[in-house]
Amino acid sequence: MIPAEFGATPWGRAWVRTVASTASAGPNALLPKARSLARNHAVTVTADGGHLEADVVVSGVGNHVRIELPPWPAETQAEAKRLIAKAMADNSGLAPGDLPDTLDADFRHHGISVGIGLDDLVSECNCRSRRRPCVHVLATIYTLSQLVDERPELAIDLRMSPTELAPPPDPNWVPLTDVDPATFYGG
Amino acid sequence: MTELPGTLQATFVPAEDAIAWWGVEQLTETVREHGLPEGRPGVCRLALPEAGRMTAASVPVLLAELDAALPALRALDPRATVGESVRVWRDAAELPEGDDEGYATLSTRMPAAAHAVLNSEGTAITAAPALLTQFRQAMTTRAALHRTAIQAELRPYQVHGVAWLSARPGLGHGGVLADEMGLGKTLQAICLLATRRSAEPHLVVCPTSLIGNWRRELARFSPATPTISYHGAGRQLPDAYQPGTVVITSYPVLRRDEPLMKTDWDVVVFDEAQQIKNPEALASRAASALSARSRIAMTGTPVENRLDELWSILNVTNPGLLGSRARFRQRFVAPIEQRRSATAAAALNAIVQPHLLRRTKAEVAAELPPKQYSTMVCTLTDEQARLYREAVDRAFSDGLGAGIERSGRVLALLTALKQICNHPAQFLRDGPAQPGRSGKFDRATEMLAEIVDENDRALVFTQYRAMGELLSGHLADSLGVGPIPFLHGGLSAAQRDRLVHAFQEDDDAPPVLLLSLRAAGFGLNLTRATHVMHYDRWWNPAVEEQATDRAHRLGQQRTLNVYTLVTGGTIEDHIAQMHDSKRGLAEIVSGDTEAALAKLSDDELHAVLDLDLGAFN
Numbered sequence: 001m002i003p004a005e006f007g008a009t010p011w012g013r014a015w016v017r018t019v020a021s022t023a024s025a026g027p028n029a030l031l032p033k034a035r036s037l038a039r040n041h042a043v044t045v046t047a048d049g050g051h052l053e054a055d056v057v058v059s060g061v062g063n064h065v066r067i068e069l070p071p072w073p074a075e076t077q078a079e080a081k082r083l084i085a086k087a088m089a090d091n092s093g094l095a096p097g098d099l100p101d102t103l104d105a106d107f108r109h110h111g112i113s114v115g116i117g118l119d120d121l122v123s124e125c126n127c128r129s130r131r132r133p134c135v136h137v138l139a140t141i142y143t144l145s146q147l148v149d150e151r152p153e154l155a156i157d158l159r160m161s162p163t164e165l166a167p168p169p170d171p172n173w174v175p176l177t178d179v180d181p182a183t184f185y186g187g
Numbered sequence: 188m189t190e191l192p193g194t195l196q197a198t199f200v201p202a203e204d205a206i207a208w209w210g211v212e213q214l215t216e217t218v219r220e221h222g223l224p225e226g227r228p229g230v231c232r233l234a235l236p237e238a239g240r241m242t243a244a245s246v247p248v249l250l251a252e253l254d255a256a257l258p259a260l261r262a263l264d265p266r267a268t269v270g271e272s273v274r275v276w277r278d279a280a281e282l283p284e285g286d287d288e289g290y291a292t293l294s295t296r297m298p299a300a301a302h303a304v305l306n307s308e309g310t311a312i313t314a315a316p317a318l319l320t321q322f323r324q325a326m327t328t329r330a331a332l333h334r335t336a337i338q339a340e341l342r343p344y345q346v347h348g349v350a351w352l353s354a355r356p357g358l359g360h361g362g363v364l365a366d367e368m369g370l371g372k373t374l375q376a377i378c379l380l381a382t383r384r385s386a387e388p389h390l391v392v393c394p395t396s397l398i399g400n401w402r403r404e405l406a407r408f409s410p411a412t413p414t415i416s417y418h419g420a421g422r423q424l425p426d427a428y429q430p431g432t433v434v435i436t437s438y439p440v441l442r443r444d445e446p447l448m449k450t451d452w453d454v455v456v457f458d459e460a461q462q463i464k465n466p467e468a469l470a471s472r473a474a475s476a477l478s479a480r481s482r483i484a485m486t487g488t489p490v491e492n493r494l495d496e497l498w499s500i501l502n503v504t505n506p507g508l509l510g511s512r513a514r515f516r517q518r519f520v521a522p523i524e525q526r527r528s529a530t531a532a533a534a535l536n537a538i539v540q541p542h543l544l545r546r547t548k549a550e551v552a553a554e555l556p557p558k559q560y561s562t563m564v565c566t567l568t569d570e571q572a573r574l575y576r577e578a579v580d581r582a583f584s585d586g587l588g589a590g591i592e593r594s595g596r597v598l599a600l601l602t603a604l605k606q607i608c609n610h611p612a613q614f615l616r617d618g619p620a621q622p623g624r625s626g627k628f629d630r631a632t633e634m635l636a637e638i639v640d641e642n643d644r645a646l647v648f649t650q651y652r653a654m655g656e657l658l659s660g661h662l663a664d665s666l667g668v669g670p671i672p673f674l675h676g677g678l679s680a681a682q683r684d685r686l687v688h689a690f691q692e693d694d695d696a697p698p699v700l701l702l703s704l705r706a707a708g709f710g711l712n713l714t715r716a717t718h719v720m721h722y723d724r725w726w727n728p729a730v731e732e733q734a735t736d737r738a739h740r741l742g743q744q745r746t747l748n749v750y751t752l753v754t755g756g757t758i759e760d761h762i763a764q765m766h767d768s769k770r771g772l773a774e775i776v777s778g779d780t781e782a783a784l785a786k787l788s789d790d791e792l793h794a795v796l797d798l799d800l801g802a803f804n
Contacts, residue, residue, distance in 0.1 A: 005525065008517035039526055093507030096538055098514060150518050150531045167534060172317035172541075173306055176243070179299050181236030185192050186271025186298035 006035065006142050010104035012149035014115035019141050021118045022133065030131065034138035043143040047158065052144065056136040063136040068122035072112070072159045080112055080156065097151040097167050114155040190237055195221065196300050197273040200231055201321040204343040204350070205250035207231050210270055218249055221267050223259045226251030229553060233303040234312045243309035252343065253325060272301035279322060290319050324350045331382040339374055339408050344551045348375040351544050352483060353382065356454060361482035361504035363460070365545035368487035368637050369559060369718070369748040373404050376456050376485060381409035384431035385453040392474070393458035394633065395437040396626040399755035400564040401458070402435055424450065438462045442469040452479040459633060460484035463503055464496035466512060474503045488640045491543060494520045505542050548746055555746040558739060562763065564755045566626035574607045574614060575757060575798050583793060597785040597792065601758065604796065608754040609654045609723055620657040627752050631658070631722060632665050634750065638718050639666050639698050644690070645718040648734050650704045650725055652677070658722070659701055668697050675703035691715050704734055713737045721751045724759055726780035728766065756800045
């Protein structure tokens, strides 16, 4: 079976639901366009303490998107950590960056949502369109869903301390940016 | 131009299995001045500070192998004016093997210059503790290789490969050795097995056509290693094993064999691991079900680009590393293949990279000779063995006669035996040639598929027009690169020129060219080939060398690999061994082999022709 392009895992699907809910009252013509932007690498996403930023380039014009990403309250974080630890212990053989899908059900059971519903979503975009959320915000969320599909842990990380989209660094390697040129040859 | 610090620096470079000296303009003089070994010149990718920030640079270095570098470092004058990086490596050289604490302390005071080895992307350097771990593994491996008396001079990248392989069992998992064909994967695996004299036996699983080759290579490189061939109907595993015993079996046996499943293995090596690229296949399931401390897969095809195969092979060697197959498709295959996701590709690379070692000929070119010869010993099929015995028995019971008649009959018999070794279809004239009937034919097909996969080009020489045509027909089907041309004496000069020109100049031309040894001896320039295969033997080294040189020219950048296919236990094998050892009847070794054979008595001739599977199986 070929995996879905957006929301191949329950973790990415949580974010696809957010976008899809814009079509609950009738078809949303922006969705195919937003998917096409995400598909064609038009969106560059970065995360920064409590919000997502994205540049969405359409026909050579850049649009700047900002989406609020409030961390879970402390008690939800504690509950989530407990559920994660239990699920990870029950599921060996997971690849790095993955989460067991059973955890998604555990979260729902405890009323924890990894995505953010459309009603609670605070976003802004510097485009002139009057439709909100605009196609750029939708494309950003589609892209986020793909990043989450690639690394389910990201879905949790975003709600714990949303500062990095990349996986944690490999302890066997030191990024050049972390090497101090002044002490390179010794102190 | 990179700024050099002006004092001598030292960095351990695992891939070169050497300490790299660098950092000063007059490198050779400086190294000599301090009484350090010069080693070989090279260029390393290192991180360097430049105008206040770190950059990736190609730095001229001298690479001194550990055996020479470590004693010299220990003897270094403490007052010498050298960089701090040299001093920490001197300290490392003095630490006793098991001093974990000493190494941990040392890692905290290593300046970055001492571990400035860049990753392939040039974005990060190896962390000090990780590099020290590799350093210790390299030292342990060298000591083990010295102890084991391996009958081969390993190249530095091969020592690194053995060190890498040897680290796998201790890490609690396996790995994939994916060096390009011709870099000596088998030798590296043999070193791994020979240096682990464990109570549990090792297992090598390979295609049937390679069983003889494994046995031969083990006997050649590590004669002290006890080996057992486990295939055929009468196969049997012993009740007890000598330490470090290697059992060699085939994928068809592995598929359904209970004793293999019931044995606790130390290291299991899967050669030609394309055989387990399909996770549903019986062989793959059996490979996963074996009980082993560590599973090593060997393949020359670039599996990292074929995600489904990569999953299947790593699912055997490193279960769980990539998660379930469905999840792997969701997270990696679909993103990478459908939308060329750079994040997914980078994440997959980060997961796989520690478990897959692949070097290309281009990367290690400086360590390779211009021409590299290997003999591939192939296994006879049952059909070949039967035909071979019948032909020999018939010839001797009919009688070979004397004089000119004898020459003719001996020649006819030799031709028949060589045809049987090539493929029963050549002998019986019942082509097209199918796989499964000739070990040599199957092995050649596998090797050529690998070469084509690498986007390399190969010349295949045969002395028989019929065999060339059988190969051409089969390879056109199995390689999937269009019709495979055959250059032989029946073609006009213009037709031959067109084939040569297409092979040399045309990017769309088939990457394999079959040639009749007779037609291709002179004048042809086929230097685009990086592999030459002699499918059958002319038994005249000068003629074969002349053919080989169609593809070789002085100053050629890439190593030319020359493979000679020999069917184990047959006349091909006997005469190849006489040639190699320069022993046996003088005329067989140096002159006209076929004429010399005709002069032998019946008994002598029978000894040379007789099928000798005992020495082989």
